[in-house]
Amino acid sequence: MEGILEQTSHRPLRLGEALVARGLLRPEDLEWALEIQARTREPLGQILLSRGLVRRYDLYRTLAELWGIPFVDLLQEPPDMELLHQFPPEQMLAHQLIPLRQLEEGLEIATARRPDPIVLEEAQRLFGQPIARIRATTEWDIRQILLRAFRTEILTTATYGLCYRRPEESAHTVFTRGQFLVMTLLLVGTLLALGIAPRATLIAINAAINIFFLASILFKFAVSMVGARYEREIAIREEDIRTLKDDELPRYTILVPVYREAEIIQTLLTNLARLDYPREKLEILLLLEEDDQETLEAAKAARPPGNVYFIRIPNAIPRTKPKACNVGLFFATGDYLVIYDAEDQPEPDQLKKAVLAFRKGGERLACVQAALNYFNARENFLTRMFTLEYSYWFDYMLPGLHRLGLPIPLGGTSNHFPTERLRMLGGWDPFNVTEDADLGIRAAVEGWEVGVIPSTTYEEANTQVRNWIRQRSRWIKGYMQTTLVHTRNPWQLIRRVGLRKAAGFLLLVGGTPLTFLSAPWMWAMFLWWIITQTRTLDPFFPPPVLYISLLNLLFGNAIAIYLNMLAGFKRGNYDLIPWALLTPVYWVLHSIAAYKALWQLFTRPFYWEKTRHGISHWLRR
Numbered sequence: 001m002e003g004i005l006e007q008t009s010h011r012p013l014r015l016g017e018a019l020v021a022r023g024l025l026r027p028e029d030l031e032w033a034l035e036i037q038a039r040t041r042e043p044l045g046q047i048l049l050s051r052g053l054v055r056r057y058d059l060y061r062t063l064a065e066l067w068g069i070p071f072v073d074l075l076q077e078p079p080d081m082e083l084l085h086q087f088p089p090e091q092m093l094a095h096q097l098i099p100l101r102q103l104e105e106g107l108e109i110a111t112a113r114r115p116d117p118i119v120l121e122e123a124q125r126l127f128g129q130p131i132a133r134i135r136a137t138t139e140w141d142i143r144q145i146l147l148r149a150f151r152t153e154i155l156t157t158a159t160y161g162l163c164y165r166r167p168e169e170s171a172h173t174v175f176t177r178g179q180f181l182v183m184t185l186l187l188v189g190t191l192l193a194l195g196i197a198p199r200a201t202l203i204a205i206n207a208a209i210n211i212f213f214l215a216s217i218l219f220k221f222a223v224s225m226v227g228a229r230y231e232r233e234i235a236i237r238e239e240d241i242r243t244l245k246d247d248e249l250p251r252y253t254i255l256v257p258v259y260r261e262a263e264i265i266q267t268l269l270t271n272l273a274r275l276d277y278p279r280e281k282l283e284i285l286l287l288l289e290e291d292d293q294e295t296l297e298a299a300k301a302a303r304p305p306g307n308v309y310f311i312r313i314p315n316a317i318p319r320t321k322p323k324a325c326n327v328g329l330f331f332a333t334g335d336y337l338v339i340y341d342a343e344d345q346p347e348p349d350q351l352k353k354a355v356l357a358f359r360k361g362g363e364r365l366a367c368v369q370a371a372l373n374y375f376n377a378r379e380n381f382l383t384r385m386f387t388l389e390y391s392y393w394f395d396y397m398l399p400g401l402h403r404l405g406l407p408i409p410l411g412g413t414s415n416h417f418p419t420e421r422l423r424m425l426g427g428w429d430p431f432n433v434t435e436d437a438d439l440g441i442r443a444a445v446e447g448w449e450v451g452v453i454p455s456t457t458y459e460e461a462n463t464q465v466r467n468w469i470r471q472r473s474r475w476i477k478g479y480m481q482t483t484l485v486h487t488r489n490p491w492q493l494i495r496r497v498g499l500r501k502a503a504g505f506l507l508l509v510g511g512t513p514l515t516f517l518s519a520p521w522m523w524a525m526f527l528w529w530i531i532t533q534t535r536t537l538d539p540f541f542p543p544p545v546l547y548i549s550l551l552n553l554l555f556g557n558a559i560a561i562y563l564n565m566l567a568g569f570k571r572g573n574y575d576l577i578p579w580a581l582l583t584p585v586y587w588v589l590h591s592i593a594a595y596k597a598l599w600q601l602f603t604r605p606f607y608w609e610k611t612r613h614g615i616s617h618w619l620r621r
Helices: 002-009 015-021 027-040 044-050 056-067 089-095 117-127 139-149 151-165 177-196 198-228 238-243 262-273 293-301 321-331 350-361 381-404 419-424 435-445 465-486 490-497 499-532 543-570 574-603
Strands: 097-103 106-111 131-136 252-258 282-289 308-313 336-339 365-374 415-418 449-459
Touching: 015 027, 015 044, 015 056, 027 044, 044 056, 056 131, 089 097, 089 117, 089 139, 089 321, 097 117, 097 131, 097 139, 106 117, 117 131, 139 151, 139 308, 151 321, 177 198, 198 381, 198 499, 198 543, 238 350, 252 262, 252 321, 262 293, 282 293, 282 321, 293 308, 308 321, 321 419, 321 435, 336 350, 336 419, 350 365, 350 415, 350 449, 365 381, 365 419, 365 435, 381 449, 381 465, 381 499, 381 543, 381 574, 415 419, 435 449, 435 465, 435 490, 435 499, 465 499, 465 574, 490 499, 499 543, 499 574, 543 574
Parallel strands: 106 131, 252 282, 252 336, 282 308, 365 449
Antiparallel strands: 097 106, 336 415, 365 415
């Protein structure tokens, strides 16, 4: 090691001058980069890469010369794979150190960091033997080699990690034996009761459905009214954002899972470039499926800056977004992490608001959720209703849940985490098709808190009915999965979160699919009564049940319409308010999606219904 230090310590580290002398960087660009470095205190090389001012290999070859060590392209000269497998990939990634081969006098290693005494001491501790020779490489090469060498291990952990560590929290098992037994007993008991006392049984079923329906409506109305009384939390002022200094901001990892999204890759990169956050502190991981060559080529053609990394997700079942995110989580090096979808347009200051929220939120804050809304709200009936629904959910429902301290099912994007806390939670469940909602509930069960920040990410609302049903059926199926997972041991759930939070979870996450499934039967009975004008249904509606049913019909629809109308006010979408009158029609689509979800829960529980993006004509303007 002393020989290596003697070789490298006398060389001046004037990277900018060396790049200019080699014609790889313009003098004016160097001056600009140095101004950024004075403000952010980030390494000059990282600034040059993240701003797209130099190519990665040009930068590291120049660094290798300045460090006085040879450069190695790991993809052209791969390391000894047997040797590589003797050491933990997480540690090699964290320290950016790779063993290349075993020599008589010690190890030959490669690093993406300057080989100073600290780095060499880290290498000796990590590899447990003397370092005989050192070479320079890029951090991109290290990532790619680790993914190639530990492909099976990374894939297995991403897919089955939660299932192995916490099987009771994984949707890998759809129904437990206990749940099958309860379902069987309920079914057999209901059939026997119908045979013995059909009228009384049907009245009981009718009453149970109506009572639960009413409880769900009242719960959502009460929570929304609480949310309406308060601004979205955690409260963050504009002056707080202005006081943030670039050199004090943490590093941030952005995960973007994409699949067959070639047409909007350029738009995605443009939207991320608008974030008001030092680029040299951003690590953007594009998670690309191995068989999606078209999107990969589009991403390459977009010529992203050096802080954008392509992570190829191994092709294996289940093919789900959470599995891809777990692979991304393995490679994430940021202090904080956020997920965006390919079509997302986050407000520029969202990352800074998240940082402030974590500083204010305390040690138990595991996640903050930004609001979601749509940039193509006025395209057609579906996009208008979708916008009203999301405005109600994120502007009223989630703030109400947060204020009441109830579990918050996360949205599929714009979730911000301290990276290590997310790892402590076990990442996402690849077998749950609403991995976001499940993660929010798991955080609550573990005693963590989920907050809401006053920032919005704009997405593309579905414009086509079939595409909408594919997406919504997946969401509803995921709510069913999440309910099944967290009710495997109801008493344990109550012990861990308390009766109030458990009831809130059941009414919201479990109640939503049940209301969609039961609504058609209630409508059918009402229509039968209207069309036939007979009293054939009267025996099944004794006065208490009749009054509750009428309350559901009149009050329930009125509340749904009112809440969607209310949703139009906070964001000033006054022209959308009259469309809330069509909420009952929108509910019909939900019920169709719910029955598709129920069918798939038994036949294809882990199937990920792909939602097509990039179909809005607003994207082509």
